[in-house]
Amino acid sequence: MTTINDIAVSSTEMGDRIERLGVVGRGPGGGLVRFLYDDAWRAATDLVEGWMRHAGLQVRRDAVGNVFGRLPGTTDGERTILTGSHIDTVRSGGKYDGALGIIGGIAALAALKERAGRPRRSLEVVAICEEEGSRVAGNLFGSRGMLGLTSTAETAQLTDADGIAVADMMTRVGLDPARVPTAARRDVDHFVELHVEQGPVLDDTGVQIGVVTGIAGLRHQLLTVCGRPDHAGATPMDRRRDALQGAAAMALMIDDVTRCSGSPAVATIGQLQVLPGSVNTVAERATFSLDLRHPSDPVRHRLLTEIAGHCRIIADRHGLAVEITDRWEEPAAQMDTGLQQLLADTADDSGVSWSSLPSGAAHDSQLWARHVPTSMIFVPSVGGRSHCEAEYTPLEDCVRGATMLARVLYRMAY
Numbered sequence: 369m370t371t372i373n374d375i376a377v378s379s380t381e382m383g384d385r386i387e388r389l390g391v392v393g394r395g396p397g398g399g400l401v402r403f404l405y406d407d408a409w410r411a412a413t414d415l416v417e418g419w420m421r422h423a424g425l426q427v428r429r430d431a432v433g434n435v436f437g438r439l440p441g442t443t444d445g446e447r448t449i450l451t452g453s454h455i456d457t458v459r460s461g462g463k464y465d466g467a468l469g470i471i472g473g474i475a476a477l478a479a480l481k482e483r484a485g486r487p488r489r490s491l492e493v494v495a496i497c498e499e500e501g502s503r504v505a506g507n508l509f510g511s512r513g514m515l516g517l518t519s520t521a522e523t524a525q526l527t528d529a530d531g532i533a534v535a536d537m538m539t540r541v542g543l544d545p546a547r548v549p550t551a552a553r554r555d556v557d558h559f560v561e562l563h564v565e566q567g568p569v570l571d572d573t574g575v576q577i578g579v580v581t582g583i584a585g586l587r588h589q590l591l592t593v594c595g596r597p598d599h600a601g602a603t604p605m606d607r608r609r610d611a612l613q614g615a616a617a618m619a620l621m622i623d624d625v626t627r628c629s630g631s632p633a634v635a636t637i638g639q640l641q642v643l644p645g646s647v648n649t650v651a652e653r654a655t656f657s658l659d660l661r662h663p664s665d666p667v668r669h670r671l672l673t674e675i676a677g678h679c680r681i682i683a684d685r686h687g688l689a690v691e692i693t694d695r696w697e698e699p700a701a702q703m704d705t706g707l708q709q710l711l712a713d714t715a716d717d718s719g720v721s722w723s724s725l726p727s728g729a730a731h732d733s734q735l736w737a738r739h740v741p742t743s744m745i746f747v748p749s750v751g752g753r754s755h756c757e758a759e760y761t762p763l764e765d766c767v768r769g770a771t772m773l774a775r776v777l778y779r780m781a782y
């Protein structure tokens with residue numbers, strides 16, 4: 369009779385795989401650039417597919433390029449418990465974000481197969497093709513594919529910065545855009561994702577595992593401030609309608625409003641484009657992005673209304689116009705309470721310290737949680753660093769997270 373303490377993942381294998389996947393797409397600056405359907409993406413999916421085969425899993429790719437490794441169940445084998453994470457990265461990303469959930473998921477299924485044999489319910493690990501929105505505004509394209517929330521038409525419309533349509537990218541990597549609807553599946557009962565925290569809470573407190581309670585909702589907006597281009601030397605200060613000065617005042621106001629609202633509200637302006645972009649011309653147009661997050665949907669909406677109101681006041685004061693466009697909205701998501709309890713109990717039974725915490729970062733789990741009971745396991749991120757080359761989680765913590773994943777899956781599927 370197997371007990372959960374018999375189930376442990378291979379530390380050497382995990383360490384080796386983190387390093388090997390962690391160089392696929394490494395750019396000259398050191399960070400990873402692994403975007404949807406690019407060459408590094410292709411190499412990475414081939415690599416994890418090989419690891420899934422090595423673990424003795426049944427491997428397949430779906431129509432959007434998600435890669436699955438399946439450990440088929442016996443009595444209730446047509447229903448599936450899915451684990452995994454995304455294989456794409458942000459620009460100059462680190463080697464743990466997304467990758468850990470795939471490597472840990474393969475390690476967990478391999479350990480279960482070896483120590484406990486075939487499960488009752490099928491278990492699958494997935495390398496999700498896209499989550500970050502780095503190349504296209506894919507908005508969780510891989511998970512949406514599995515949930516039947518994308519279409520062939522979308523692949524023709526959605527383009528990257530060079531104007532290349534997702535449909536053309538797919539053809540290039542041997543995927544048929546016409547088959548996109550076939551990626552939808554109805555057999556998934558649960559989604560469980562192992563991920564690095566990407567924030568400082570676990571590292572600061574020395575707690576080993578995070579039981580995620582929910583994921584903050586977010587909205588992405590594009591704010592375009594329009595003024596008038598004028599000569600930098602001949603136009604007196606009081607005659608200017610400087611779009612960049614307006615945008616700068618708005619940026620400071622957004623920071624203020626968000627700070628005043630208190631934690632866990634966060635606002636980020638990560639992109640700014642100034643036109644015409646000459647040193648000796650007053651800015652005619654300044655466009656900037658806004659990423660605003662809060663775990664409470666009503667609070668997030670209230671903050672956005674307040675910010676929009678202040679933007680109009682600032683624009684008026686500077687003789688400018690401002691246009692605010694919504695790019696993406698992802699509502700807050702709650703993780704399944706039963707699965708949170710199961711994870712906490714499993715950690716207790718394993719002598720592993722844990723604490724409950726919300727996720728400020730978006731994840732595939734956010735979308736899954738709206739469709740099936742979903743759970744996330746966090747491991748510490750040293751210094752809270754993520755979405756950069758400095759992202760780091762000690763191997764011991766990665767292995768502990770994957771072992772907790774394996775033990776939770778054991779309790780769910782055997």
Ligand SMILES: [Zn+2]
Nearest residue numbers: 454465466563
């Ligand atoms: Zn991630």
